[in-house]
Amino acid sequence: MQNQHFIRNFIVETPSKPGNFAKVATAIGMAEGDIGDITTLKSGALTTVRDITITCKSEAQFQSVIANIEAIGNGVKIHAVTDDVLKAHEGGKIAMKSRLDVRSLGDLQRIYTPGVASVCMEIVNNPEKANYFTSIGSSVAIVTDGTAILGLGNIGSVAGMPVMEGKAVLLDQFVGLSGIPILLNTSDPDEIVETVKHIHQGFGAILLEDIGSPHCFEIEERLKAELPIPVMHDDQHGTAVVALAAILSACKSTGVDVKDAVIGQIGLGAAGLAICRMLMAYGVDEVYGLDRQEEAKQRLVNYGGKTIPTLEEMMETCDIIVATTGVAGLIKPEMIKKGQIILALSNPNPEILPNEAIAAGAAFAADGRSVNNVIGFPGIFKGALDAGAKEITYSMLIAAAQAIVGHTKPGELIPNPLDPTVHHLVARAVEEAANKEMNL
Ligand SMILES: NC(=O)C1=CN([C@@H]2O[C@H](COP(=O)(O)OP(=O)(O)OC[C@H]3O[C@@H](n4cnc5c(N)ncnc54)[C@H](O)[C@@H]3O)[C@@H](O)[C@H]2O)C=CC1
Ligand SMILES: CC(=O)C(=O)O
Numbered sequence: 001m002q003n004q005h006f007i008r009n010f011i012v013e014t015p016s017k018p019g020n021f022a023k024v025a026t027a028i029g030m031a032e033g034d035i036g037d038i039t040t041l042k043s044g045a046l047t048t049v050r051d052i053t054i055t056c057k058s059e060a061q062f063q064s065v066i067a068n069i070e071a072i073g074n075g076v077k078i079h080a081v082t083d084d085v086l087k088a089h090e091g092g093k094i095a096m097k098s099r100l101d102v103r104s105l106g107d108l109q110r111i112y113t114p115g116v117a118s119v120c121m122e123i124v125n126n127p128e129k130a131n132y133f134t135s136i137g138s139s140v141a142i143v144t145d146g147t148a149i150l151g152l153g154n155i156g157s158v159a160g161m162p163v164m165e166g167k168a169v170l171l172d173q174f175v176g177l178s179g180i181p182i183l184l185n186t187s188d189p190d191e192i193v194e195t196v197k198h199i200h201q202g203f204g205a206i207l208l209e210d211i212g213s214p215h216c217f218e219i220e221e222r223l224k225a226e227l228p229i230p231v232m233h234d235d236q237h238g239t240a241v242v243a244l245a246a247i248l249s250a251c252k253s254t255g256v257d258v259k260d261a262v263i264g265q266i267g268l269g270a271a272g273l274a275i276c277r278m279l280m281a282y283g284v285d286e287v288y289g290l291d292r293q294e295e296a297k298q299r300l301v302n303y304g305g306k307t308i309p310t311l312e313e314m315m316e317t318c319d320i321i322v323a324t325t326g327v328a329g330l331i332k333p334e335m336i337k338k339g340q341i342i343l344a345l346s347n348p349n350p351e352i353l354p355n356e357a358i359a360a361g362a363a364f365a366a367d368g369r370s371v372n373n374v375i376g377f378p379g380i381f382k383g384a385l386d387a388g389a390k391e392i393t394y395s396m397l398i399a400a401a402q403a404i405v406g407h408t409k410p411g412e413l414i415p416n417p418l419d420p421t422v423h424h425l426v427a428r429a430v431e432e433a434a435n436k437e438m439n440l
């Protein structure tokens, strides 16, 4: 796999004299290591110890980084090299926690038996009170069958659990919802639909994640039709919202009306088909799709979209390129046209690195780390649940995209996902759009 990323943390001691850290940074750069976060662990009179996050393309490259740093000498030392990504996952990233303390027998009787029985009966007599007296209304099932985990392919739902836990962390931290991973050991649409139907009543909404195409389309459509709560396949619509937002921001910066732009989508799987559908729903006439599978292209045509036969032709024809193939390095620098906008959204590694695309002449370029559905799905689910919506509609999704654009700084494609305001704004926009629809 090209462009793979390995992340390690280097604990490095340097003499406390100006210029020493610059030597370390140069040594890392000479081995083509990419420096991320730097934390100063100790700043003494004689020496300084820093924790430096370094990304490399291979394990062998880390060995070159180590050799380069060690070659500096003169008191520069590596104390440890740690894998903080693995460390962060030890024991898992989430836990079901109680919101109440049990300190007395009175607490026990209120929280559990016998007190709880009266709450059960409240719900028996008024089923809608379940939303008030339980956590159901703020719980989202994160359902996967493990068939399209990021761009890693069909690695199974247990291997995909770190991704599902990650989504749960984001729901909790950005909008205060509880995400509960549900790992399916079937990818049969009938079985998935039946299973989700049987468990849905414990949740306020269903987030389908990393379910591969084409079965993801049927599963989502059937669940949307058959369940009374919001269902959204995030790889389809969360990604489409964020891609639309990034495209609108890029057009704003370049003074182009998106409806006049020629947009090419490479990869017409879950993410790609939904991006095309979203752009067409937004009113863009010239949306072209490309996929290595005929059936995937046919699906786009069935929705009224157009196709382009080759990658070369697409790169030649389109002003804006979006890629969601899962194939790292698919777009070569020589294919980029001057002034093009390139969104190479595959994770964990993009079709072309943004700096390569910019060096080749692109006006804007981004990868799947920045243009990521994390900007969309927390607020979309929060807004839908706050509105009591039964489904997530196109007008709610477009409202989410517009809220993202409204909060994007001039010259940027997407806001910082760590800015809590963006999730709040998306939630409010989605809630308002839902309310408007429900009151029609
Ligand atoms: N940045 C983001 O927020 C998101 C990124 N993604 C990324 O997008 C990628 C695809 O995800 P999904 O759509 O869920 O997978 P998918 O498996 O449903 O779709 C991939 C599509 O790409 C096509 N494809 C593969 N190689 C190709 C090639 N060389 N030329 C043309 N078409 C090709 C396949 O035939 C398939 O239709 C993954 O890497 C995933 O991480 C997905 C969702 C969100
Ligand atoms: C971000 C995401 O959902 C994916 O890469 O599959």
Ligand SMILES: [Mg+2]
Pocket: 150, 209, 210, 234, 235
């Ligand atoms: Mg995904």
